[in-house]
Amino acid sequence: MSLWNPLSNDFLINPYLTYEAIRNESPVYLTQTGEYVITDYHLVSQVLKNKENFLVGNSKEWLERSIVYFKYKGKDFSAIEKAINSFILLINPPRHQVMRKFIMDAWQDREVDAIILNNCKVLINNIENDTFDFIESFAAPLPPMTICNILGLDLATYQSLRFHGEQMIKALDFYLRLEDLVKIDQSAKAFVGIFKEFVRKPPAKGLIRRLVDLNKSKSDFLSQDELVSICIFLFVAGEETTVSFLSASIYNLLKENRWNDLDRFDTEIIINELLRYDGPVQLLGRITAENVELEGYKIPARSSVILCLAAANRDPKEFKNPDKIDFERGSRHLAFGTGNHFCLGDWLAKKQTQIALEALYKNYPGLYLTEQDLKWKNQLAIRRLEKLYLQFKS
Protein backbone atom coordinates (compact mmCIF):
# COMPACT_ATOMS: atom_id res chain seq x y z
CA MET A 1 0.00 0.00 0.00
CA SER A 2 1.22 3.48 -0.82
CA LEU A 3 2.12 5.99 1.92
CA TRP A 4 -0.18 8.51 0.24
CA ASN A 5 -3.78 7.84 1.38
CA PRO A 6 -5.18 11.34 1.68
CA LEU A 7 -8.79 10.18 1.47
CA SER A 8 -8.53 7.77 4.36
CA ASN A 9 -10.07 8.47 7.72
CA ASP A 10 -6.69 8.30 9.44
CA PHE A 11 -5.39 11.04 7.20
CA LEU A 12 -8.36 13.29 7.86
CA ILE A 13 -7.90 12.90 11.59
CA ASN A 14 -4.15 13.42 11.57
CA PRO A 15 -2.37 14.16 8.29
CA TYR A 16 0.88 15.04 10.03
CA LEU A 17 1.92 11.40 10.46
CA THR A 18 1.61 10.89 6.71
CA TYR A 19 3.51 14.08 5.95
CA GLU A 20 6.35 12.96 8.15
CA ALA A 21 6.46 9.46 6.69
CA ILE A 22 6.49 10.86 3.17
CA ARG A 23 9.17 13.43 3.96
CA ASN A 24 11.33 10.69 5.42
CA GLU A 25 10.82 8.58 2.31
CA SER A 26 11.62 11.46 -0.03
CA PRO A 27 11.17 15.23 0.24
CA VAL A 28 9.90 15.08 -3.34
CA TYR A 29 7.60 12.06 -3.31
CA LEU A 30 5.94 10.64 -6.43
CA THR A 31 2.48 9.34 -5.53
CA GLN A 32 0.59 6.48 -7.15
CA THR A 33 -1.72 9.13 -8.57
CA GLY A 34 1.18 10.75 -10.40
CA GLU A 35 1.68 13.93 -8.38
CA TYR A 36 4.94 15.07 -6.86
CA VAL A 37 4.31 15.86 -3.20
CA ILE A 38 6.84 18.27 -1.66
CA THR A 39 7.13 18.34 2.12
CA ASP A 40 10.52 19.98 2.73
CA TYR A 41 10.41 23.57 3.98
CA HIS A 42 13.13 24.93 1.72
CA LEU A 43 11.92 23.15 -1.37
CA VAL A 44 8.32 24.31 -0.84
CA SER A 45 9.52 27.87 -0.38
CA GLN A 46 11.79 27.61 -3.44
CA VAL A 47 8.92 26.36 -5.62
CA LEU A 48 6.53 29.08 -4.41
CA LYS A 49 9.11 31.69 -5.42
CA ASN A 50 9.75 30.15 -8.83
CA LYS A 51 6.82 31.41 -10.86
CA GLU A 52 8.51 30.73 -14.20
CA ASN A 53 8.85 26.98 -13.78
CA PHE A 54 5.95 26.29 -11.44
CA LEU A 55 2.63 27.57 -12.74
CA VAL A 56 -0.61 27.91 -10.81
CA GLY A 57 -3.98 26.84 -12.10
CA ASN A 58 -4.02 23.05 -12.09
CA SER A 59 -7.44 22.99 -10.51
CA LYS A 60 -8.70 25.50 -13.09
CA GLU A 61 -7.33 23.43 -15.96
CA TRP A 62 -8.78 20.26 -14.55
CA LEU A 63 -12.19 21.83 -13.98
CA GLU A 64 -12.24 23.33 -17.46
CA ARG A 65 -11.44 19.95 -19.02
CA SER A 66 -14.10 18.31 -16.85
CA ILE A 67 -16.69 20.84 -17.95
CA VAL A 68 -16.01 20.00 -21.61
CA TYR A 69 -16.02 16.28 -20.88
CA PHE A 70 -19.27 16.27 -18.92
CA LYS A 71 -20.96 18.43 -21.49
CA TYR A 72 -20.83 15.40 -23.76
CA LYS A 73 -22.41 13.33 -21.00
CA GLY A 74 -25.30 15.78 -20.89
CA LYS A 75 -24.22 17.63 -17.74
CA ASP A 76 -23.76 21.37 -17.75
CA PHE A 77 -21.19 22.64 -15.26
CA SER A 78 -20.34 25.79 -17.16
CA ALA A 79 -21.23 28.06 -14.22
CA ILE A 80 -18.07 26.81 -12.51
CA GLU A 81 -15.91 28.24 -15.27
CA LYS A 82 -17.74 31.56 -15.07
CA ALA A 83 -17.26 31.75 -11.33
CA ILE A 84 -13.55 30.91 -11.26
CA ASN A 85 -12.32 32.57 -14.46
CA SER A 86 -10.60 35.40 -12.57
CA PHE A 87 -9.63 33.75 -9.31
CA ILE A 88 -6.20 35.37 -9.19
CA LEU A 89 -4.87 32.43 -7.24
CA LEU A 90 -5.23 30.40 -10.45
CA ILE A 91 -3.81 32.95 -12.91
CA ASN A 92 -0.22 33.17 -14.12
CA PRO A 93 1.96 36.12 -15.12
CA PRO A 94 1.74 38.49 -16.86
CA ARG A 95 -2.03 38.75 -16.24
CA HIS A 96 -1.64 37.90 -12.57
CA GLN A 97 0.33 41.02 -11.58
CA VAL A 98 -2.15 43.30 -13.33
CA MET A 99 -5.16 41.78 -11.60
CA ARG A 100 -3.44 41.58 -8.23
CA LYS A 101 -2.40 45.22 -8.41
CA PHE A 102 -5.93 46.21 -9.40
CA ILE A 103 -7.39 44.50 -6.32
CA MET A 104 -4.76 45.99 -4.02
CA ASP A 105 -5.38 49.49 -5.41
CA ALA A 106 -9.10 49.15 -4.75
CA TRP A 107 -8.60 47.62 -1.31
CA GLN A 108 -6.70 50.36 0.52
CA ASP A 109 -9.08 50.65 3.44
CA ARG A 110 -7.84 48.44 6.24
CA GLU A 111 -10.02 49.83 9.00
CA VAL A 112 -11.73 46.63 10.06
CA ASP A 113 -11.35 46.49 13.84
CA ALA A 114 -14.72 48.00 14.68
CA ILE A 115 -16.57 45.75 12.22
CA ILE A 116 -14.95 42.60 13.55
CA LEU A 117 -15.40 43.53 17.19
CA ASN A 118 -19.05 44.23 16.60
CA ASN A 119 -19.58 40.90 14.82
CA CYS A 120 -17.82 39.06 17.64
CA LYS A 121 -20.08 40.71 20.20
CA VAL A 122 -23.23 39.83 18.29
CA LEU A 123 -22.19 36.20 17.99
CA ILE A 124 -21.06 35.84 21.60
CA ASN A 125 -24.31 37.39 22.82
CA ASN A 126 -26.27 34.82 20.86
CA ILE A 127 -24.59 31.89 22.59
CA GLU A 128 -27.13 30.78 25.18
CA ASN A 129 -25.94 27.48 26.54
CA ASP A 130 -22.79 26.66 28.48
CA THR A 131 -22.14 23.80 26.07
CA PHE A 132 -22.18 24.83 22.45
CA ASP A 133 -20.83 23.98 19.02
CA PHE A 134 -18.17 26.60 18.49
CA ILE A 135 -18.20 26.18 14.71
CA GLU A 136 -21.92 26.70 14.28
CA SER A 137 -22.22 29.52 16.77
CA PHE A 138 -19.03 31.46 16.14
CA ALA A 139 -16.28 30.26 13.79
CA ALA A 140 -18.46 29.62 10.75
CA PRO A 141 -20.52 32.84 10.73
CA LEU A 142 -17.81 35.35 11.69
CA PRO A 143 -15.64 35.40 8.53
CA PRO A 144 -18.51 35.62 6.00
CA MET A 145 -20.20 38.29 8.14
CA THR A 146 -17.05 40.37 8.12
CA ILE A 147 -16.33 39.96 4.43
CA CYS A 148 -19.92 40.96 3.64
CA ASN A 149 -19.43 44.13 5.70
CA ILE A 150 -16.21 44.83 3.81
CA LEU A 151 -17.77 44.20 0.41
CA GLY A 152 -20.77 46.36 1.34
CA LEU A 153 -23.33 43.54 1.35
CA ASP A 154 -26.26 43.27 3.74
CA LEU A 155 -27.22 40.59 6.22
CA ALA A 156 -29.66 38.88 3.86
CA THR A 157 -26.93 38.41 1.27
CA TYR A 158 -24.66 37.01 3.93
CA GLN A 159 -27.34 34.48 4.84
CA SER A 160 -27.75 33.29 1.29
CA LEU A 161 -24.04 33.13 0.50
CA ARG A 162 -22.32 31.64 3.50
CA PHE A 163 -23.12 28.02 2.72
CA HIS A 164 -22.38 28.51 -0.93
CA GLY A 165 -18.94 29.78 0.01
CA GLU A 166 -18.19 26.62 1.93
CA GLN A 167 -19.31 24.57 -1.03
CA MET A 168 -17.61 26.67 -3.71
CA ILE A 169 -14.16 26.42 -2.11
CA LYS A 170 -14.19 22.70 -2.92
CA ALA A 171 -13.29 23.85 -6.45
CA LEU A 172 -9.72 24.23 -5.15
CA ASP A 173 -9.59 20.78 -3.58
CA PHE A 174 -7.98 17.58 -4.86
CA TYR A 175 -9.51 14.30 -6.06
CA LEU A 176 -13.05 15.49 -6.67
CA ARG A 177 -16.01 13.25 -7.42
CA LEU A 178 -18.99 13.86 -9.64
CA GLU A 179 -21.18 14.84 -6.70
CA ASP A 180 -18.61 17.52 -5.79
CA LEU A 181 -18.84 18.97 -9.28
CA VAL A 182 -22.61 19.07 -8.99
CA LYS A 183 -22.40 20.97 -5.70
CA ILE A 184 -19.68 23.36 -6.87
CA ASP A 185 -21.79 24.11 -9.91
CA GLN A 186 -24.88 24.87 -7.79
CA SER A 187 -22.92 27.31 -5.68
CA ALA A 188 -21.18 28.82 -8.68
CA LYS A 189 -24.59 29.55 -10.19
CA ALA A 190 -25.78 31.19 -6.99
CA PHE A 191 -22.64 33.32 -6.70
CA VAL A 192 -22.62 34.42 -10.33
CA GLY A 193 -26.30 35.32 -10.15
CA ILE A 194 -25.97 37.40 -7.01
CA PHE A 195 -22.68 39.13 -7.81
CA LYS A 196 -23.70 39.98 -11.35
CA GLU A 197 -26.38 42.22 -9.89
CA PHE A 198 -24.00 43.79 -7.39
CA VAL A 199 -21.41 44.54 -10.05
CA ARG A 200 -24.08 46.07 -12.28
CA LYS A 201 -25.51 48.13 -9.42
CA PRO A 202 -22.92 48.26 -6.65
CA PRO A 203 -23.91 49.11 -3.07
CA ALA A 204 -23.24 52.74 -2.11
CA LYS A 205 -20.24 51.87 0.01
CA GLY A 206 -17.72 49.09 0.33
CA LEU A 207 -15.16 47.18 -1.67
CA ILE A 208 -17.43 46.18 -4.57
CA ARG A 209 -18.20 49.83 -5.18
CA ARG A 210 -14.50 50.71 -5.17
CA LEU A 211 -13.63 47.86 -7.53
CA VAL A 212 -16.35 48.93 -9.95
CA ASP A 213 -15.40 52.62 -9.75
CA LEU A 214 -11.71 51.90 -10.21
CA ASN A 215 -12.52 49.79 -13.23
CA LYS A 216 -14.56 52.63 -14.72
CA SER A 217 -11.70 55.05 -14.20
CA LYS A 218 -9.50 52.64 -16.14
CA SER A 219 -12.02 52.60 -19.00
CA ASP A 220 -13.37 49.16 -18.11
CA PHE A 221 -10.20 47.20 -18.55
CA LEU A 222 -11.85 44.29 -16.77
CA SER A 223 -15.05 42.81 -18.15
CA GLN A 224 -18.17 42.40 -15.99
CA ASP A 225 -17.52 38.67 -15.87
CA GLU A 226 -14.01 39.22 -14.58
CA LEU A 227 -15.22 41.62 -11.89
CA VAL A 228 -17.87 39.13 -10.82
CA SER A 229 -15.28 36.39 -10.49
CA ILE A 230 -12.94 38.65 -8.51
CA CYS A 231 -15.75 39.44 -6.06
CA ILE A 232 -16.60 35.76 -5.69
CA PHE A 233 -13.00 34.99 -4.90
CA LEU A 234 -12.75 37.76 -2.32
CA PHE A 235 -15.75 36.18 -0.62
CA VAL A 236 -14.57 32.57 -0.69
CA ALA A 237 -10.82 33.07 -0.21
CA GLY A 238 -11.26 34.34 3.30
CA GLU A 239 -14.22 32.25 4.42
CA GLU A 240 -13.27 28.59 4.78
CA THR A 241 -9.63 29.48 5.57
CA THR A 242 -10.55 31.71 8.49
CA VAL A 243 -13.31 29.40 9.75
CA SER A 244 -10.73 26.66 9.77
CA PHE A 245 -8.14 28.77 11.53
CA LEU A 246 -10.47 30.07 14.24
CA SER A 247 -11.70 26.61 15.12
CA ALA A 248 -8.30 24.92 14.92
CA SER A 249 -6.79 27.65 17.08
CA ILE A 250 -9.34 27.21 19.85
CA TYR A 251 -9.07 23.45 19.57
CA ASN A 252 -5.28 23.40 19.76
CA LEU A 253 -5.08 25.91 22.61
CA LEU A 254 -7.59 23.93 24.68
CA LYS A 255 -6.17 20.54 23.81
CA GLU A 256 -2.66 21.61 24.80
CA ASN A 257 -3.87 23.41 27.92
CA ARG A 258 -2.70 26.75 26.56
CA TRP A 259 -5.93 28.77 26.79
CA ASN A 260 -4.55 30.87 29.64
CA ASP A 261 -1.52 31.71 27.57
CA LEU A 262 -3.71 34.41 26.06
CA ASP A 263 -2.89 36.21 29.31
CA ARG A 264 0.82 35.56 29.10
CA PHE A 265 1.75 36.09 25.46
CA ASP A 266 1.01 38.63 22.80
CA THR A 267 -1.95 37.36 20.79
CA GLU A 268 -0.04 38.07 17.58
CA ILE A 269 2.75 35.76 18.67
CA ILE A 270 0.28 33.04 19.60
CA ILE A 271 -1.42 33.33 16.23
CA ASN A 272 1.85 33.17 14.36
CA GLU A 273 2.85 29.93 16.04
CA LEU A 274 -0.62 28.42 15.56
CA LEU A 275 -0.39 29.20 11.85
CA ARG A 276 2.84 27.23 11.74
CA TYR A 277 1.64 24.40 13.95
CA ASP A 278 -1.69 23.72 12.27
CA GLY A 279 -2.47 26.12 9.46
CA PRO A 280 -5.66 25.91 7.38
CA VAL A 281 -4.14 25.62 3.91
CA GLN A 282 -2.48 22.24 3.94
CA LEU A 283 -1.91 21.67 0.23
CA LEU A 284 -1.42 23.87 -2.83
CA GLY A 285 -1.18 22.77 -6.44
CA ARG A 286 1.30 23.76 -9.13
CA ILE A 287 2.17 22.51 -12.63
CA THR A 288 5.72 22.37 -13.97
CA ALA A 289 6.17 24.51 -17.08
CA GLU A 290 9.12 22.40 -18.25
CA ASN A 291 11.48 19.72 -17.00
CA VAL A 292 12.86 20.96 -13.71
CA GLU A 293 15.40 19.77 -11.21
CA LEU A 294 15.00 20.57 -7.52
CA GLU A 295 18.18 19.84 -5.61
CA GLY A 296 18.68 16.68 -7.59
CA TYR A 297 15.04 15.62 -7.82
CA LYS A 298 13.86 15.60 -11.42
CA ILE A 299 10.28 16.56 -12.23
CA PRO A 300 9.12 16.26 -15.86
CA ALA A 301 7.31 19.04 -17.70
CA ARG A 302 3.53 19.29 -17.19
CA SER A 303 3.59 17.35 -13.92
CA SER A 304 1.21 18.10 -11.08
CA VAL A 305 3.01 19.17 -7.95
CA ILE A 306 1.42 19.24 -4.51
CA LEU A 307 3.07 21.69 -2.14
CA CYS A 308 2.42 20.64 1.38
CA LEU A 309 2.55 23.86 3.39
CA ALA A 310 1.51 22.15 6.60
CA ALA A 311 4.33 19.63 6.25
CA ALA A 312 6.86 22.35 5.44
CA ASN A 313 5.78 24.10 8.62
CA ARG A 314 6.67 20.98 10.60
CA ASP A 315 9.96 20.30 8.87
CA PRO A 316 12.38 19.39 11.68
CA LYS A 317 15.28 20.82 9.67
CA GLU A 318 13.65 24.22 9.96
CA PHE A 319 11.81 24.01 13.30
CA LYS A 320 13.18 22.34 16.39
CA ASN A 321 10.59 20.00 17.97
CA PRO A 322 8.14 20.85 15.22
CA ASP A 323 5.24 18.94 16.78
CA LYS A 324 5.32 21.13 19.89
CA ILE A 325 3.59 24.47 20.21
CA ASP A 326 6.25 26.94 21.30
CA PHE A 327 5.35 30.60 21.49
CA GLU A 328 8.95 31.60 21.82
CA ARG A 329 10.30 30.18 18.60
CA GLY A 330 9.52 33.19 16.36
CA SER A 331 8.45 31.05 13.45
CA ARG A 332 8.74 31.97 9.77
CA HIS A 333 5.91 29.78 8.60
CA LEU A 334 4.55 29.36 5.09
CA ALA A 335 0.87 29.27 6.08
CA PHE A 336 0.09 32.22 3.79
CA GLY A 337 2.41 31.04 1.03
CA THR A 338 5.27 33.17 -0.27
CA GLY A 339 6.25 34.72 -3.60
CA ASN A 340 3.90 36.32 -6.10
CA HIS A 341 0.70 34.68 -4.85
CA PHE A 342 1.32 35.47 -1.18
CA CYS A 343 -2.05 35.77 0.55
CA LEU A 344 -3.73 39.13 0.01
CA GLY A 345 -5.84 38.78 3.14
CA ASP A 346 -3.21 37.69 5.69
CA TRP A 347 -3.65 40.93 7.65
CA LEU A 348 -7.43 40.45 7.76
CA ALA A 349 -7.20 36.81 8.83
CA LYS A 350 -4.75 37.68 11.60
CA LYS A 351 -6.72 40.68 12.78
CA GLN A 352 -9.96 38.71 12.79
CA THR A 353 -8.43 35.84 14.75
CA GLN A 354 -6.78 38.20 17.19
CA ILE A 355 -9.93 40.15 17.98
CA ALA A 356 -11.96 36.94 18.17
CA LEU A 357 -9.55 35.15 20.52
CA GLU A 358 -9.32 38.15 22.81
CA ALA A 359 -13.09 38.61 22.93
CA LEU A 360 -13.65 34.91 23.57
CA TYR A 361 -11.04 34.76 26.28
CA LYS A 362 -12.56 37.77 28.01
CA ASN A 363 -16.04 36.22 27.94
CA TYR A 364 -15.02 32.61 28.52
CA PRO A 365 -11.92 32.47 30.69
CA GLY A 366 -12.86 28.90 31.70
CA LEU A 367 -13.35 27.11 28.43
CA TYR A 368 -12.98 23.35 27.91
CA LEU A 369 -13.23 20.70 25.22
CA THR A 370 -16.04 18.22 25.69
CA GLU A 371 -16.01 14.46 25.32
CA GLN A 372 -17.91 14.66 22.05
CA ASP A 373 -16.08 13.22 19.09
CA LEU A 374 -14.41 15.63 16.76
CA LYS A 375 -15.46 15.57 13.18
CA TRP A 376 -13.28 16.73 10.30
CA LYS A 377 -14.69 17.81 6.99
CA ASN A 378 -14.00 15.62 4.03
CA GLN A 379 -11.56 17.95 2.29
CA LEU A 380 -7.80 18.17 1.86
CA ALA A 381 -6.58 21.53 0.62
CA ILE A 382 -8.16 23.37 3.54
CA ARG A 383 -8.41 21.19 6.61
CA ARG A 384 -11.36 22.03 8.79
CA LEU A 385 -13.35 20.79 11.76
CA GLU A 386 -17.02 20.24 11.13
CA LYS A 387 -18.12 20.36 14.76
CA LEU A 388 -16.32 21.47 17.88
CA TYR A 389 -18.31 21.25 21.12
CA LEU A 390 -17.01 23.39 23.94
CA GLN A 391 -18.06 23.86 27.51
CA PHE A 392 -17.88 27.01 29.58
CA LYS A 393 -17.37 26.72 33.33
CA SER A 394 -17.28 29.89 35.40
Place this chain on the structure above:
Amino acid sequence: MNVENIISYLKEIVATETDQPIDSINENNTFFELGLDSINAVYLLELAEQHYNITLSPLDFWDYPTIEAFAKKIYHDHFQK
Protein backbone atom coordinates in the same frame (compact mmCIF):
# COMPACT_ATOMS: atom_id res chain seq x y z
CA MET B 1 -21.84 -11.83 -7.16
CA ASN B 2 -18.23 -12.80 -7.80
CA VAL B 3 -15.02 -11.19 -9.02
CA GLU B 4 -15.66 -12.44 -12.57
CA ASN B 5 -19.00 -10.58 -12.78
CA ILE B 6 -17.38 -7.38 -11.60
CA ILE B 7 -14.52 -7.76 -14.09
CA SER B 8 -16.94 -8.12 -16.95
CA TYR B 9 -18.96 -5.11 -15.86
CA LEU B 10 -15.81 -2.99 -15.56
CA LYS B 11 -14.63 -4.19 -18.98
CA GLU B 12 -17.94 -3.16 -20.41
CA ILE B 13 -17.86 0.40 -19.07
CA VAL B 14 -14.18 0.87 -19.95
CA ALA B 15 -14.86 -0.39 -23.48
CA THR B 16 -17.76 2.01 -23.95
CA GLU B 17 -15.84 4.91 -22.49
CA THR B 18 -12.70 4.38 -24.55
CA ASP B 19 -14.56 3.26 -27.66
CA GLN B 20 -12.80 -0.10 -27.98
CA PRO B 21 -14.24 -3.57 -28.56
CA ILE B 22 -14.78 -5.31 -25.26
CA ASP B 23 -12.60 -8.28 -26.31
CA SER B 24 -9.60 -6.03 -26.64
CA ILE B 25 -9.78 -4.94 -22.99
CA ASN B 26 -7.29 -6.81 -20.86
CA GLU B 27 -8.04 -6.89 -17.15
CA ASN B 28 -4.35 -6.81 -16.33
CA ASN B 29 -3.57 -3.57 -18.10
CA THR B 30 -3.60 -0.41 -16.03
CA PHE B 31 -6.50 2.00 -16.45
CA PHE B 32 -3.95 4.48 -17.74
CA GLU B 33 -2.81 2.03 -20.41
CA LEU B 34 -6.44 1.45 -21.32
CA GLY B 35 -6.77 5.15 -22.06
CA LEU B 36 -8.42 6.54 -18.94
CA ASP B 37 -7.41 9.74 -17.21
CA SER B 38 -8.39 11.49 -13.99
CA ILE B 39 -11.51 12.95 -15.59
CA ASN B 40 -13.16 9.92 -17.13
CA ALA B 41 -12.16 8.10 -13.95
CA VAL B 42 -14.56 10.44 -12.11
CA TYR B 43 -17.32 9.34 -14.45
CA LEU B 44 -16.58 5.62 -14.27
CA LEU B 45 -16.36 5.79 -10.51
CA GLU B 46 -19.85 7.26 -10.46
CA LEU B 47 -21.14 4.56 -12.84
CA ALA B 48 -19.69 1.76 -10.76
CA GLU B 49 -20.99 3.27 -7.53
CA GLN B 50 -24.50 3.52 -8.92
CA HIS B 51 -24.42 0.09 -10.54
CA TYR B 52 -23.47 -1.66 -7.30
CA ASN B 53 -25.00 0.91 -4.94
CA ILE B 54 -21.72 1.34 -3.05
CA THR B 55 -19.28 4.15 -2.28
CA LEU B 56 -15.78 4.01 -3.70
CA SER B 57 -12.79 6.29 -3.24
CA PRO B 58 -11.53 8.38 -6.16
CA LEU B 59 -8.08 7.02 -5.33
CA ASP B 60 -9.11 3.39 -5.80
CA PHE B 61 -8.36 3.62 -9.51
CA TRP B 62 -4.74 4.31 -8.68
CA ASP B 63 -4.37 2.11 -5.64
CA TYR B 64 -5.90 -0.79 -7.57
CA PRO B 65 -4.82 0.24 -11.05
CA THR B 66 -6.02 -2.70 -13.17
CA ILE B 67 -9.53 -3.97 -13.81
CA GLU B 68 -8.70 -7.18 -12.03
CA ALA B 69 -7.24 -5.50 -8.94
CA PHE B 70 -10.10 -3.02 -8.83
CA ALA B 71 -12.71 -5.78 -9.17
CA LYS B 72 -11.11 -7.73 -6.34
CA LYS B 73 -11.11 -4.62 -4.18
CA ILE B 74 -14.80 -4.00 -4.83
CA TYR B 75 -15.63 -7.64 -4.18
CA HIS B 76 -13.56 -7.77 -1.03
CA ASP B 77 -14.97 -4.54 0.47
CA HIS B 78 -18.59 -4.91 -0.48
CA PHE B 79 -19.62 -8.44 -1.38
CA GLN B 80 -17.44 -10.96 0.42
CA LYS B 81 -19.40 -12.44 3.28
